[in-house]
Amino acid sequence: MISFASPAREHEASRELLETAVLRVLRSGGYVLGAEVETFESHLAQFTGAAFAVGLSSGTDALVCALLALGIGHGDEVLVPAFGFVAAPEAVLRTGARPVFVDVEPRTLGPDPDELRACLGPRTRAVIVMHLFGQAVDLAPLQTVTRALPILEDAAQAIGTRLHGRHVGTLGKVGTLSFFPAKALGAAGDAGALLTDDAELAQRVRRARVHGSPRAYVWDEPGGNYRIDALQAALLDAKLGVFPARIERRRQIGLRLARAAASRGACVIDGIPACHATFAPFALRVKERDTVLQRLRAAGVDARVQYPWTLPASRAFAPFAGSHPFPVADRASRELLSLPCHAELTDDEVDAIERALLDGLADG
Ligand SMILES: Cc1ncc(COP(=O)(O)O)c(C=O)c1O
Incomplete structure (x- = not known):
């Protein structure tokens, strides 16, 4: 069978590069966050054109962190496309908010602007857009409906995709990526990232990924363990080069x-x-x-x-x-x-x- 994805072949093609990165991390003794993660984040920001990239534990957790950083929780509603992967409505539920499904338009499978308008309500706090199948949803017609509401782009299936020269995930308020092994840029395990141009939002996500802590044993707001491993960051950074x-x-x-x-x-x-x-x-x-x-x-x-x-x-x-x-x-x-x-x-x-x-x- 011709396979849907071949992470092992990818490893074989860049074996020396990847194994050097893995050994470097193993010998360093630093396995969670740290310099490897910071290097990868800065290269990912350069590649996508985002002002800030924050490495996280998975694409699903990146969606949760984005919603938490937007202040979404109990009593809020988030509009989610009715077609796509399950992580978006799951993430909404994990914050305590309620997903409201919106029908899509046939060409890009993004939310249909008229349907979106009909679903907006007094409790709507954000809209999620999924860029499926390595394609891009145009946010412009949606933004005329959503106005000041933040748009969260789930770009888990679209790293490398650009619209009018801009990387998806940087077109709205905040974007998320997945590095699940079968993705175009895949880790050797689970990992994800968040992209934004908003310095304060990036800072909130950096806190959210370590239990809402600005420093050790200070818990300022609810967060979780949403950290990326140094091993995954080193591998991803090596892969980003090619x-x-x-x-x-x-x-x-x-x-x-x-x-x-x-x-x-x-x-x-x-x-x-x-x-x-x-x-x-x-x-x-x-x-x-x-x-x-x-x-x-x-x-x-x-x-x-x-x-x-x-x-x-x-x-x-x-x-x-x-x-x-x-x-x-x-x-x-x-x-x-x-x-x-x-x-x-x-x-x-x-x-x-x-x-x-x-x-x-x-x-x-
Ligand atoms: C559109 C979409 N969003 C989110 C995710 C979740 O990413 P992860 O598996 O890294 O949690 C995926 C993964 O398949 C996806 O395809």
Whole structure:
């Protein structure tokens, strides 16, 4: 099976670089936060163009920290897209606030501006936007609706993606990234980060990640253990050095698959024209999705359904679904299909995925 992600191959390709970083940390005796983390944070800020980058324990925890730093808690509501990964509504619940689901627009799967307007209420304190599949959601039409409300960008699937030349996660008030091993920039375990241009917010997140402590044994506000390990930071920093070439290869593979899909009339989730997409992973819409999925898997391609149901349709979040319909999100859950698209694919594997896609879509 041609795999969805290949962290072991990535390690093999940069073995010396990565093993040197790991040994350096092991021998240093400093394993949590510290100089390795500060170096990585400063390089990540440079790469994304954010004024501040804060290393955290995971992409999910980064969302929690962002909400805590925005002062969100009991009695508040946060608007969350009805389609996407579960971490966003989970993070809202962990702060004690309530997720309110908003239907998405079909092109980028970002919140639909009219739906957003209809969902705003007196308790709304923030809006979460997810940049899915390495694409970018345009915040401009949303900002005309949200005005002063902060927009939190969940950019866990979109490191390297730019819109009008700006890195996603730096377009709103605050952005979050995930370095889960299968992500475009993956750690050897769990890790995440938060991006912001707001110095005070960055400072609050730095406190939140160490139990709300400005210094040892002073607990000024509720926080938690949301720290990133020095080992993960050192590995990520080493990988960040070779990341631009890897993300470009991923992008070229994605563009090639997009051309193949378009030649069969399939609708690729290819965002908006100003988006420099990174296809993490490559996603398309197909009416006969389950037939095409079976064909791809039979041809040895690890194709997947992301996601088979909307967030309000999941059992965990059904109590927050309300009576509002989510027709565009529902359709996405019936039609979307994801294919392997990463820098570790060999040329032969890319050829095989393209062939399988063309065959799979032949009359699908
Ligand atoms: C859109 C999105 N948000 C958040 C996360 C959570 O990241 P993590 O697994 O690092 O907690 C993921 C991970 O898959 C994701 O895809």
